[in-house]
Amino acid sequence: MAQLPNEVGFQLPRRAMLRLADMAGVELVCVSGTIWLTLDGDPKDIVLLPGDSFVTAHRRPAIVYALEPVSARLLSRPDGPEPGQVGLATSFVARLRGALSRGWPRPAAQPALRVV
Template identity: 50%
Template sequence: MSTNPTPSSFRLELPRHAIFTVADIAGVGIECQSGCVWLTLDDDPRDLVLEPGERFVGDIHRRVLVSAFEASRIAVSHALPAAMPMPPQRHAAAASPARLGPHGLSPA
């Protein structure tokens, strides 16, 4: 069994004023295919506006909010799931009854 997930790509229709969140934008591409979207990265002074045909690829581990100025369609590429199963741990700390085992969930 491989522990490396395969990247995925998908398209998303966003109604006017809808917000889509990507938990970690590093290596993820967002392309505006129609409409107009505004990208806001956590702890980053830049605000990016994408119009049809424009693309942004994240190069740092940050959350990004994609807000639709109008009804828009975006393509998201190389996105990984927010929660991945953790590989089995092989040290004594994992067997401690005082520790909770990983269940592939990410914090909110």
């Protein structure tokens, strides 16, 4: 029986998606770009910037979405960190600031009300 590699690298162009059938014991590492990760049945989404990683013990499918061109790695981690632990390279606030500073689309400004 052939054994799967312990690490697989991949790239996604902007706005591309990759569906992973089962995220259990798999670590997703963002090398470059910004990844939006959605786990089936989980109300929380995860944003990964370069250096961030995510691993879970939950058996569920996931969607990896490239907010910009992405280079990433999938690592086999059967004995990985606690379920749902996100790499601590950057805090949530720092990731949010970084995303906003890159000019993510913002809602159009509402026209000013004119009182007559």
